[in-house]
Amino acid sequence: MSKIPTHYPVKYKCGHTAKRDLSKVPPSRRAQAAQSDFFATKAGKDGDGMVCPRCFTASREHDRDAFLNQLMLDTEAFEEEHHMPSLEGTEKMVTSGLITSARRDRYSVLDEILGHETGTDADTILTAARSLTWAGWWATNLGYKTRTQLEYGPEEYVELITDGAAEEAKRDALDTTARITSENPHDWNPDADPQ
Template sequence: MTPIPTEWDINHTCGHTVRKNLSDKPAGQRAGTARWFAKNRQCPECEAAQRAAEDAELRAEAERDGMPELVGNDGAVQWAVLIRQEFLRTSFRELVETNLVDPAVFQTDVLEAARRVTAARWWIDNREIPAVDLPELLAEPGPGAIAKAPAPAAAASATPDPAPAAGWVSFFDKEANR
């Protein structure tokens, strides 16, 4: 009897074939997992390239809309930019395109107000609020909405304690993310 292989050649949706180690799956699930990857996923390199392109597109869209850079750790900022832009798009569709709000009012009550909210954490924390409620949410965003920008890297200090990496802020550090 031949053992069920742990490494499988997967022909991804992008057309690339990648050998994947599935030894972490029970033997009876490896073939199904390999089929699922082949049917539903691009190879890791194509997925990374697609994510980078989407991130660049979101950042360009945010810049076009005059949205400021968000403050937080890299992962939180990347996620929050996606949330913010989708929030703004959906809000525009639900408010302006359905004639609930005049475009000029949307400009002041949503876009200008959104420009003041610079904490990545705020966008993440409020991601499940209905988009039609965005004007009300932005009218009183709360104390954690406006993040303090990280301090510029200081000159080498005379203290023997190592300095934290410049600009590094823990996502869970509530004070730093305010």
């Protein structure tokens, strides 16, 4: 096994120094490559240097947070403009963030539908979407992973939303929250004397 090291500290354009695997550089030029300013000035997709892995991760997390914050602002504006009802769910759904995620999914889907010609009236789609207030429906049927894995588009969104609204209407018609009282006028009491 060779004693020539493969990992050398290199300087990045962010000013940080971090060890980098230079095993692909010929052994006779590794030390020289590590001391050069290649990673600070020439490397990277734009040819203007690279940031260290720590700064790259921090930047990516900041970009993701900024994207999600902007998406939530867009979601709230859309819900207000189109009079979308609040999504409902269990306490666990609230604390886990599923309702917030479902709100973003609903916005993303409806925004894409309204931006494309689907052959269905926008008011019809929005009315159907307003009837789907259970956050779990949006997360299960039109969540981000589902949409990307199955490569759904506006036509599939319209079909799922209209079908979901029709199923919701059937369920509302069969609402079982109004309990039917027993037709038997006699109460059963195990302690009563038999006659």
